[in-house]
Amino acid sequence: MQIEDNWIERFQGLKRLPAELQEELVKGSQILSFPAGTQIFEPGQTADNLLLLMDGTVRVQQRSATGREVFLYRVHAGESCVLTTACMLALEDYSADGVAETDVTAVAIPRATFDDLAARSRDFRDFIFSAYSRRIIDLFTLIDDIVFQRMDVRLASRLLELADDTGTVHATHQVLGTELGTAREVVSRILGEFQRRRWIEQSRGEVRLISRAGLERLARSAGD
Amino acid sequence: MQIEDNWIERFQGLKRLPAELQEELVKGSQILSFPAGTQIFEPGQTADNLLLLMDGTVRVQQRSATGREVFLYRVHAGESCVLTTACMLALEDYSADGVAETDVTAVAIPRATFDDLAARSRDFRDFIFSAYSRRIIDLFTLIDDIVFQRMDVRLASRLLELADDTGTVHATHQVLGTELGTAREVVSRILGEFQRRRWIEQSRGEVRLISRAGLERLARSAGD
DNA sequence: GGTTCTTGGTGACATCGTCACCGAGGTCAG
DNA sequence: CTGACCTCGGTGACGATGTCACCAAGAACC
Numbered sequence: 001m002q003i004e005d006n007w008i009e010r011f012q013g014l015k016r017l018p019a020e021l022q023e024e025l026v027k028g029s030q031i032l033s034f035p036a037g038t039q040i041f042e043p044g045q046t047a048d049n050l051l052l053l054m055d056g057t058v059r060v061q062q063r064s065a066t067g068r069e070v071f072l073y074r075v076h077a078g079e080s081c082v083l084t085t086a087c088m089l090a091l092e093d094y095s096a097d098g099v100a101e102t103d104v105t106a107v108a109i110p111r112a113t114f115d116d117l118a119a120r121s122r123d124f125r126d127f128i129f130s131a132y133s134r135r136i137i138d139l140f141t142l143i144d145d146i147v148f149q150r151m152d153v154r155l156a157s158r159l160l161e162l163a164d165d166t167g168t169v170h171a172t173h174q175v176l177g178t179e180l181g182t183a184r185e186v187v188s189r190i191l192g193e194f195q196r197r198r199w200i201e202q203s204r205g206e207v208r209l210i211s212r213a214g215l216e217r218l219a220r221s222a223g224d
Numbered sequence: 225m226q227i228e229d230n231w232i233e234r235f236q237g238l239k240r241l242p243a244e245l246q247e248e249l250v251k252g253s254q255i256l257s258f259p260a261g262t263q264i265f266e267p268g269q270t271a272d273n274l275l276l277l278m279d280g281t282v283r284v285q286q287r288s289a290t291g292r293e294v295f296l297y298r299v300h301a302g303e304s305c306v307l308t309t310a311c312m313l314a315l316e317d318y319s320a321d322g323v324a325e326t327d328v329t330a331v332a333i334p335r336a337t338f339d340d341l342a343a344r345s346r347d348f349r350d351f352i353f354s355a356y357s358r359r360i361i362d363l364f365t366l367i368d369d370i371v372f373q374r375m376d377v378r379l380a381s382r383l384l385e386l387a388d389d390t391g392t393v394h395a396t397h398q399v400l401g402t403e404l405g406t407a408r409e410v411v412s413r414i415l416g417e418f419q420r421r422r423w424i425e426q427s428r429g430e431v432r433l434i435s436r437a438g439l440e441r442l443a444r445s446a447g448d
Numbered sequence: 449g450g451t452t453c454t455t456g457g458t459g460a461c462a463t464c465g466t467c468a469c470c471g472a473g474g475t476c477a478g
Numbered sequence: 479c480t481g482a483c484c485t486c487g488g489t490g491a492c493g494a495t496g497t498c499a500c501c502a503a504g505a506a507c508c
Contacts, residue, residue, distance in 0.1 A: 062364055064372050072364065083360070085353065096364055118342075118349055125342055125349075129309065132356040136307070139363040140286055140320055143296065146370055147405045148288045151495070173456060181371045183496055188456060204455065204504070375464070397487065407465055412487060428473075428486065 007031070007054055007107055010078050013127030021121055028113035034104045040081075042097040047084040049108035050128075053077050056104035061178070062096050070181040072096060073138045080131045081106075085114075146181060152190045154180050157219040159200070159207060167209040231255070231278055231331055234302050237351030245345055252337035258328045264305075266321040271308040273332035274352075277301050280328035285402070286320050294405040296320060297362045304355045305330075309338075370405060376414045378404050381443040383424070383431060391433040 008014045008022050017025070031054075034040060040058055041047055058075040060083060075081050075098070083096060109117075117124040145154055158179055162169045171179075173187040180187070191207065194200045199214040200207050209215065232238045232246050241249070255278075258264060264282055265271055282299040284307060299305050299322070307320060333341075341348040369378055382403055386393045395403075397411040404411070415431065418424045423438040424431050433439065 062368055064368055068372060070367060070371050072367065082356075085357075095368075115346060119344070119346065122339060122343065129352075129356075132306075132353075132360070133309075136356070136359060136363070139360070139367070140296065143294060143363070143367060143370065143405075144286055144288055144319075146367065147294050148292065172454085174454090181367075184456080185458085185497080186495060188458085189495095192457080202456090396485085398485090408487080409466080409489085410464060412489085413464095416488080426487090 010054060011052060011080075011127070012078065013123065013130055016123045017121055021117060021124070025109070025113065025117060028116075029107050029109045032106050032108050034100045034106070036100055036102050036104075038100040038104070040098040040100055040104070041084055043095050048111050049084065050111075050114050051081045051084050052107040052109065053079055053081065054105040054107060056100060056102040058098045058104060059101050060096050060098045069178050071179045072142065073135065074101075079134070080128070082128070082131045082135055085128065085131075151180065151182055151186055152193070153218055153221060155187065155190050156194070156215040159209060160212065160215055160219060163209050167212070169207040169209070170205065171207070172205050234278060235276060235304075235351070236302065237347065237354055240347045241345055245341060245348070249333070249337065249341060252340075253331050253333045256330050256332050258324045258330070260324055260326050260328075262324040262328070264322040264324055264328070265308055267319050272335050274309050274335075274338050275305045276331040276333065277303055277305065278329040278331060280324060280326040282322050282328060283325050284320050284322045293402050295403045296366065297359065298325075303358070304352070306352070306355045306359055309352065309355075375404065375406055375410055376417070377442055377445060379411065379414050380418075380439040383433060384436065384439055384443060387433050391436070393431040393433070394429065395431070396429050 008017070008025065014022070014025070030049075032051075034056075036056075040051070043063075053075050055077050057077070058081060060072045060075065060081075062070045062072055064070070081098060083098065118128065155176065158176065159169055162171065162179075164170070169176075173191065174184045176191075177184045177187045191200065191202060194215070195202060197214060199211045200209055202208075232241070232249065238246070238249070254273075256275075258280075260280075264275070267287075277299050279301050281301070282305060284296045284299065284305075286294045286296055288294070305322065307322065342352065379400065382400065383393055386395065386403075388394070393400075397415065398408045400415075401408045401411045415424065415426060418439070419426055421438060423435045424433055426432075
């Protein structure tokens with residue numbers, strides 16, 4: 001990958017740092033790449049870096065005792081993966097793991113640099129606190145959805161989010177089930193219903209959105 | 225309430241601070257009391273203090289659009305209420321509110337003191353990060369429970385947690401339902417079943433545990 | 449071509465959420 | 479005291495969802 005001197009530009013919260021700290025941050029960190037599918041972090045592993053995502057997406061999921069998985073949230077380019085921070089500070093055991101969904105480029109900030117910047121810059125601290133808050137809010141929203149939203153509404157929203165430019169979602173029913181914390185069979189049934197309503201067409205491993213309007217009406221129907 | 229010079233002793237993560245910073249923290253903060261039932265924070269309100277809980281418990285819950293509530297977590301004495309931090313930094317809108325479950329005594333650290341300490345002490349930063357991590361882990365655990373655990377198992381655990389010294393839980397079915405994010409009727413049914421099995425006895429507004437062993441077996445039956 | 453794996457479809461059943469309704473007991477004004 | 483009203487809890491019916499068992503079609507692999 002290209003040497004990228006000013007990756008800081010990609011992170012809203014870091015652009016405000018004074019030039020000297022930006023320079024120190026660039027010097028004291030390292031750019032890493034992972035191919036799609038890489039396990040970026042997992043329980044029991046002590047990370048010694050804070051990761052900032054430059055390109056790609058990382059899915060963070062919880063593996064339960066029974067072997068099933070729940071999707072927790074997705075880290076996008078321009079965001080940081082605060083779970084690795086928690087891990088870095090060795091504060092708690094956690095049980096979530098992170099997998100690169102696409103090829104991923106990230107900046108790794110080692111603990112020493114992290115500590116130094118956290119001490120010297122309020123903007124940097126705000127950046128980190130903001131990342132934590134963001135995740136907590138995401139989790140609140142997720143819990144609200146799980147408890148109160150009907151599965152068809154949640155699936156409709158998720159299809160709209162995951163669709164590419166051509167209106168196609170590349171995912172098996174199993175994958176969609178994991179995203180929503182439900183069973184494959186439930187996804188199959190609901191997609192069958194969507195198909196009967198002519199909102200989608202299906203083929204092996206993909207869903208084509210025919211009527212976004214229908215899905216959007218359903219997704220909006222309950223408070224969103 | 226009593227003037228309490230060394231409340232810092234009650235917070236594990238703060239005891240390590242050097243004496244001068246401890247002194248500054250005590251000077252730059254204020255002790256507050258709230259009677260049981262007080263709304264300590266709520267959406268839309270900008271707090272300008274970080275709260276550390278000295279006595280009592282605070283329940284943090286999410287109010288949904290439909291008016292229902294989900295219990296998210298409980299803040300105990302010796303812990304901090306990081307949601308107010310998120311709010312203090314004015315970083316995100318959140319939709320959770322906090323209610324004093326009992327009479328509550330708390331230390332309020334104003335933003336200026338917070339910033340100063342965060343800049344000067346790594347131990348203080350670790351204390352804050354640790355509080356965030358703790359909440360995130362709690363939420364992971366909650367999501368896991370909601371998605372994978374049977375309601376009878378969750379209710380059994382919760383009864384064991386909430387029981388007082390005499391083995392009595394003072395709560396209506398409605399309150400228990402809110403704790404678990406389920407409906408009163410479901411709680412009534414499951415408690416009815418527990419009663420048939422002679423694990424509990426019920427009267428208006430309270431549940432007496434007769435056989436902790438039975439409840440514990442059930443609670444442990446699924447991974448916990 | 450045959451075997452095996454992945455994907456998805458389906459029916460039966462258990463659990464859970466929702467709704468409607470009721471009754472028991474407590475509170476309170478008159 | 480007593481009737482109106484409220485809170486609490488019990489129950490049946492039904493729909494939504496999770497679980498299980500099983501099957502069929504397509505893909506992959508030898």
